[in-house]
Amino acid sequence: MLTRDASCTRDLLWRLELPAGDDATQLADRLAASGWRDRSLLPILRDLEGPDGHRVVIVPRTGRVQLRICYVVPPDARAGAAARLAAALSQPG
Amino acid sequence: MDKDIIVEHRSHLLGHGMNFVANIPTVFHCHHFNLFWDQTIDDALGHELSCRIRTAAAREVFHDILAGLVTSAGASTPEERLELARTVFAAFGQGALTLDVSAAGGAALGRPLHYSHTWLEKYGGWIRRNTPADALAAGFAAAATEVAFGLPRESVQAVEHSCVARRDRECTFELSVGDATSVAGPMGRLQVERAMTDPVQGLLEDQVAPIEAGLREFSRGMLGDDRGLIQAFGLFATQTPSTYYNRSGYDALRHVNRTAPQSAPVMKALLREAGHVCVFSTFGGVLLSPEWEAMVGPIRGEPDEILAGSLAIARALGFGHWCAGEFEPGQRLVLQTPGGYESAYYVSREGRATEPMCFVLQGAALAIMQLIERVPWAERPTLNQEFYNQLFRNGLPWQAEETQCVSRGDPMCEVVVSRREPGNGVL
Ligand SMILES: [Zn+2]
Numbered sequence: 001m002l003t004r005d006a007s008c009t010r011d012l013l014w015r016l017e018l019p020a021g022d023d024a025t026q027l028a029d030r031l032a033a034s035g036w037r038d039r040s041l042l043p044i045l046r047d048l049e050g051p052d053g054h055r056v057v058i059v060p061r062t063g064r065v066q067l068r069i070c071y072v073v074p075p076d077a078r079a080g081a082a083a084r085l086a087a088a089l090s091q092p093g
Numbered sequence: 094m095d096k097d098i099i100v101e102h103r104s105h106l107l108g109h110g111m112n113f114v115a116n117i118p119t120v121f122h123c124h125h126f127n128l129f130w131d132q133t134i135d136d137a138l139g140h141e142l143s144c145r146i147r148t149a150a151a152r153e154v155f156h157d158i159l160a161g162l163v164t165s166a167g168a169s170t171p172e173e174r175l176e177l178a179r180t181v182f183a184a185f186g187q188g189a190l191t192l193d194v195s196a197a198g199g200a201a202l203g204r205p206l207h208y209s210h211t212w213l214e215k216y217g218g219w220i221r222r223n224t225p226a227d228a229l230a231a232g233f234a235a236a237a238t239e240v241a242f243g244l245p246r247e248s249v250q251a252v253e254h255s256c257v258a259r260r261d262r263e264c265t266f267e268l269s270v271g272d273a274t275s276v277a278g279p280m281g282r283l284q285v286e287r288a289m290t291d292p293v294q295g296l297l298e299d300q301v302a303p304i305e306a307g308l309r310e311f312s313r314g315m316l317g318d319d320r321g322l323i324q325a326f327g328l329f330a331t332q333t334p335s336t337y338y339n340r341s342g343y344d345a346l347r348h349v350n351r352t353a354p355q356s357a358p359v360m361k362a363l364l365r366e367a368g369h370v371c372v373f374s375t376f377g378g379v380l381l382s383p384e385w386e387a388m389v390g391p392i393r394g395e396p397d398e399i400l401a402g403s404l405a406i407a408r409a410l411g412f413g414h415w416c417a418g419e420f421e422p423g424q425r426l427v428l429q430t431p432g433g434y435e436s437a438y439y440v441s442r443e444g445r446a447t448e449p450m451c452f453v454l455q456g457a458a459l460a461i462m463q464l465i466e467r468v469p470w471a472e473r474p475t476l477n478q479e480f481y482n483q484l485f486r487n488g489l490p491w492q493a494e495e496t497q498c499v500s501r502g503d504p505m506c507e508v509v510v511s512r513r514e515p516g517n518g519v520l
Contacts (some may be wrong), residue, residue, distance in 0.1 A: 045311075064386055
């Protein structure tokens with residue numbers, strides 16, 4: 001499920017609830033393995049940047065997943081970009 | 094040139110919550126605060142004079158940072174120095190700047206720039222702007238030109254002619270070389286160390302210290318992305334030399350005191366409100382962020398948790414070594430610090446004050462009480478303008494008074510937040 005995240009400014013930040021049983025750490029590993037750029041500053045917070053500049057930020061200890069839509073995307077196109085990204089992430093690896 | 098050069102030159106003054114790059118004091122602030130601060134100076138002075146003062150403040154302090162970095166990096170040619178300047182600007186989260194300059198001046202082009210980009214993000218949907226927004230970038234471009242070609246500090250003028258915040262395609266600057274204007278004295282680590290008083294101890298230290306350490310470790314690696322902006326904690330952040338805020342704020346206040354003293358209380362109230370904006374947006378954004386959840390855990394909203402978290406955030410971001418001297422939930426908070434980035438500047442540059450001068454600290458202390466008492470953290474609130482207006486522009490239940498101030502010669506800065514007495518002045 002995809003919802004606007006807590007401190008979201010103009011649709012930049014989205015919270016993605018993974019289906020029950022899906023592992024957030026595995027998602028991070030899968031993105032890294034498929035060429036997403038690892039921008040993590042600390043191992044406790046995975047921060048991966050995709051080819052379109054969107055970022056997926058994952059908190060392994062709690063399973064929180066935040067999508068950060070690239071800020072060069074115009075505000076009115078961000079919700080669509082988030083939905084497409086969420087759909088792509090939910091495809092099995 | 095690698096942005097890691099900034100990481101290598103980041104340092105802090107332990108026990109005082111002061112951060113430095115190349116021994117110049119810096120502080121992390123978010124775009125909400127940055128835009129509010131510039132607007133406050135604009136409101137006080139009018140855009141033209143405000144822009145001149147803010148550009149001069151940025152030029153002075155970025156000259157000192159760049160001069161320090163080119164020496165330690167061994168950048169000797171103008172090309173190497175300009176490349177280093179471009180890298181530094183992006184590493185600080187200020188944006189992407191192209192400099193086409195010589196010893197006689199030239200042009201600069203920016204896109205994106207922190208100020209104009211985030212102004213459009215925040216206000217672009219409903220306000221039309223006619224004035225350029227990037228005085229900091231203008232001052233930086235002037236400083237980079239000075240340092241690249243060995244020109245005197247404060248000798249290059251920069252004017253922004255087109256600006257993305259005004260719906261122009263890109264931000265453009267014209268740089269010209271003149272005489273050195275008002276050469277300000279140094280404002281570096283030495284001056285900060287001299288201005289600080291003895292460390293103070295506070296409550297909840299066993300909670301504050303580890304969070305401060307974690308945040309400090311995280312923020313040490315925080316750099317602008319490939320486009321030169323820092324998107325972290327749900328915000329756009331910058332690392333900015335604190336002299337930019339201090340010189341522009343205190344110069345503007347001096348001007349108002351001289352030309353329209355009846356307006357000074359309004360200006361001070363706005364500088365305090367910048368503290369509200371900072372704590373609500375930056376501290377609140379940090380507390381709700383995945384970064385916080387990873388380092389500390391999901392926010393529960395308990396008073397001690399919000400207070401300890403806020404003190405740790407202030408220390409790690411470079412505001413000062415904020416401590417809770419007293420805390421009674423719902424009633425009273427006494428915030429103490431052995432000076433901060435405001436008093437460090439004031440003591441060094443302005444001399445002895447006759448009244449407390451840490452306006453951001455005053456507003457921030459009150460706003461921390463608001464975060465503790467009036468934000469429903471468990472509901473994961475959205476920290477937007479509507480919620481801000483509801484919390485801060487709808488009658489404040491607290492009053493804040495800076496009862497001691499290092500700028501006035503007191504042994505610490507201390508702000509007492511208590512329940513507002515009916516009929517008491519606004520703060
Ligand atoms: Zn003070």
